Amino acid sequence: MLTERAPGPELMDDLTLATDDLRQNLDELETINTWLGGYAPVLHALARLRPRFPAGRPLRVADLGSGGGDTLRHVARWARKKGVSAALTGIDANAFMLEYAAAKSREFPEISYRQFDIFSPEFQTEPFDVLTCSLFCHHFSDEELVTLLRQWRAQAGLAVVINDLHRHWLAYYSIKWLTRLLGGSYLVRHDAPLSVARAFRRQDWVALLARAGITHYELRWRWAFRWQLIISEQLAVNN
Numbered sequence: 001m002l003t004e005r006a007p008g009p010e011l012m013d014d015l016t017l018a019t020d021d022l023r024q025n026l027d028e029l030e031t032i033n034t035w036l037g038g039y040a041p042v043l044h045a046l047a048r049l050r051p052r053f054p055a056g057r058p059l060r061v062a063d064l065g066s067g068g069g070d071t072l073r074h075v076a077r078w079a080r081k082k083g084v085s086a087a088l089t090g091i092d093a094n095a096f097m098l099e100y101a102a103a104k105s106r107e108f109p110e111i112s113y114r115q116f117d118i119f120s121p122e123f124q125t126e127p128f129d130v131l132t133c134s135l136f137c138h139h140f141s142d143e144e145l146v147t148l149l150r151q152w153r154a155q156a157g158l159a160v161v162i163n164d165l166h167r168h169w170l171a172y173y174s175i176k177w178l179t180r181l182l183g184g185s186y187l188v189r190h191d192a193p194l195s196v197a198r199a200f201r202r203q204d205w206v207a208l209l210a211r212a213g214i215t216h217y218e219l220r221w222r223w224a225f226r227w228q229l230i231i232s233e234q235l236a237v238n239n
Helices: 020-035 041-052 068-083 095-105 141-153 167-181 185-196 204-210
Strands: 060-065 086-092 111-115 128-134 156-165 217-222 228-229
Touching: 020 068, 020 095, 020 167, 020 185, 020 217, 041 068, 041 128, 041 156, 041 217, 041 228, 060 068, 068 086, 068 095, 068 111, 068 128, 086 095, 095 111, 128 141, 141 204, 141 228, 167 185, 204 217, 204 228
Parallel strands: 060 086, 060 128, 086 111, 128 156
Antiparallel strands: 156 228, 217 228
């Protein structure tokens, strides 16, 4: 079991989904990420990259598959605390999620939200310093990911920061048990364990990056069962 990435789709992959159940699911995901340190990989990566931030203008960050916008709100708090000027953009294909995220981000004028198909030429011309994505890559097939990794490397002026799950039996059964214990929505009870089954082991990332022709990156395991991947030409090779 879990020797290979499981096929999808997850229920949340339905772009027409726009219900109170989805709103509850987004709230649940924020709670789970907060409890399990799910924002640390992105914030740690930004801290590592900070000496290379552009001078004289805000740092342009796009969060791909931004969902409820919780990652961007954590980035905004981090930037304020560190005195970093930032223009943060949430990118999602689901209009309901964008409206939900915007409503929860009213206290953060530095955050905006835009609807895009990330495979579209229109999105690929958008300039950003850092592209981030959290729990997003596992929604795509290996073939799609190779295309996206190439695209993101070319599009990001400074770095691509990926925060995604480690495919592991303990993570799979733990999240399955946790979401049922907490009485989670049918969406989170279905999608959370499937997300782990669709996720990655180290050799998966190494193979995907090689296929995409990417050699300059850092790949680290982080608690709880996360991979932190930083892609930047300014990093050493394959460390």
